Every structure is written in C-alpha cells, then in structure tokens.
Amino acid sequence: MEPHLFGSVHLLFQRENEILLLQRQNTGFEDGNWSVVAGKIDPNEDMLTAVQREAKEEVGVVIDRQDIEVAGVLHRLSGELNWVDFFVRITEWKGTPYNAEPDKSSALAWFPIEEMPDNTIQYVRQAIEKKEQKMWYDSDGWT
Template sequence: MKPHLYGSVHLLFYQNDQILLLKRKNTGFEDGNWSVVAGKIDPDEDMLTSVQREAKEEIGVMVNRDDIKVCGVLHRLSGTLNWVDFFVEIKNWSGTPFNAEPDKCSALEWFPLNGLPDHTIPYVLHAINKDQSSMWYDSDGWG
C-alpha cells in the first residue's frame, strides 16, 4: 500500500544575513529553480537524523543535533502527493559548504535575504520569508 503522507526536511542555512540556496537539476522536481538543501525523510530515521544526512550529502557539512532549530512546518499538496515539510534553521555547522551533488545541483550560492533570486521555488520562498523567531505552521496546495 502506498503511503498517504510523506515527510521532508528543508534546511535554512544562515550566515551574515544571507541564506544558502542551490539550483536544482536532473531531479524531476523543480529543476532549474532555486531551493534550500532539502530531501525526503528516510523510513529508518527521525527528522533530525534526516537533517544531518541531507547536510552531509548535499553540501558536505556536519550539523550537530543541538544546532538544529525547527522553525516551521508546512503541510503541502504537490500533485497527488501529501507532504509534511519540516523547515529548520541552521546557523552553526562544521566544514565549508560545497556542491557535493553536482549531478543534482548546478549552483550553490549565498544570497541576501532581501535579494533572493528569481525562480526560487514558491513554497520555499514563502517559508524563507516567514518570521522564524517563533515556530510557524502553514499549508499549501489545498485549494
């Protein structure tokens, strides 16, 4: 039986009033558009472990569990798929971010929060622009 609910993590890496974005390619989802480090939560891991894995896989950095701040949850309908997206704020990590998945990412850049690029995925842009000082909830795609 196909699951009715999928989980994902979206990592908001902040440094000097800038956010780290990557340009997606060859994934079949929003290719050519800007997003944050993100991915599905695997069946054998909790959300925080997923954040740590995605940070290492996509940009080659290590994140301690204590440095992950859950800032928001988005319940999203994407086509026929029902998603719960966890948005987490990360301000501390070890290592220097680099494009560790060049087959899935054509660019990795820091952008000022008031100068995000055109073609940022709309729901990601919406989440970035949310007030991150307290935890938020929103929904998208439900009509």
Template structure:
C-alpha cells in the same frame, strides 16, 4: 475509507547574517532550474533532525550537531498526486566548508541576500525563507 499517504521532507535553512544558502536544482524531475535549499526526503525510521544532518552531509558536505538545529516551521503540502509534511530547520552552526556534493542534481550553491532573492525560486521555499523564525510557524499549501 482511503488511507492517506504522507511523505516527509526536511529543508535546511543556512543563514550567514542577512544571506541564505540556496541551491539550483538540475536533473531531478522536480522544479529543475529553480532555486531551493538543501533538502531531502526523510528515509523512514529516521528522526527529523537525523534526516537533516544526513542531508546536510550528502548535499553540502558539512557536519551538524543535533543541538545546532531548530525546527522553525512545518508545511502540509499537497501536490497533484501526493501529500507532504515538510519540516524547516534553521542551522545555527556547522563544521566544514559548504560544497556542492551532488553536482548531478545541483547546478550551483550560492549565498543570496534576503533582500535580493532570485526570481526563479520555488514558491514555497521562498515563503519559508522569508518567515520570521523567532517562533514556530505552520503553512497549509495546495488545498
């Protein structure tokens, strides 16, 4: 029996009122030219909130306390050659000014109205952003 290999990722949902923070991917080899959220792979031997805090600092230059993060959703996603468990975390508060800390991988950071999301957004990211985060949700994609 073949052992499954799962990759883990965290996706941070920064909201300001009815606006969400998105980043435009560039030079990554995955969905370049499309809008996503601050996100990244869990490095291993790393708790979900710790990974989210690290990614927020690396990509957006902000500091988040663990108690200011809520896991609001989980996606089990299958690509052509890999399986992912994606954790979506709503950010309730942060310190510092949001800035593009990885211009070699992020063309732009911008706030978008939830009523006017860009058309060239990664599909599963759009699905997560549009969810009601009042209760935990789960999606299974690519199966």
C-alpha cells in the same frame, strides 16, 4: 499500499542576512529553480537524522543535533502527494559548504534574503521570508 503522507526536511542555512541556495537539476522536481538543501525523510530515520544526512550529502557539512532549530512546518499538497515539510534553521555547522551533488545541483550560492533569485521555488521562498521568531505552521496547495 503506498503511504499517503510523506516527510521531508528543508535546511535554512543562514549567516547574517544571507541564505544558502542550490539550483536544482536532473531531479524531476523544480529543475532549474533555486531551493535550500532538502530531501525526503528515509524509512526508519527521524527528522533530525534526516537533517544531518542531507547536510552531509548535499553540501558536505556536519551539523550537531543540538544546533538544529525547527523554524516551521508546512503541510503541502504537491500534485497528488501529501507532504509534511520540516523547515529547520541552521546557523552552526562544521566544514565549508560546497556542491557535493553536482549531478543534482548546478550551482550553490549565498544570497541576501531580500535578493533571492526570481526562480526560487515559491513555497521555499515563503518559508525563508517568514520573520516570526516562534515556530510557524502553514499549508500550501490545498483548496
């Protein structure tokens, strides 16, 4: 039986008022659109470990667990799939971010939060634009 609930992490790499975005390609999901570093939580992996793994895989940087701040949680219905997305704020890391998966991302760039590309994935844009300092919860795709 396939699981009914999937988990993912979305890394909000921030410096001053800028956010790090990747342009997706060859993934089968939102290709051509901009998103943050993100990925599924693997079996037998906790959320913090998934954050560290995705940072290393996608942009080649190392993040210490104590530098991961949970910003919010999104419960998302995508087609028939039920997702719980953890959005984490990252302001400290080791190394210089680069496009470590050019087969999955055609570009990597810093954007002012107020000037993100029009084709930024909608639920990712909403998460980035949340201004609350406390942790938030939201839902998307449910009627």
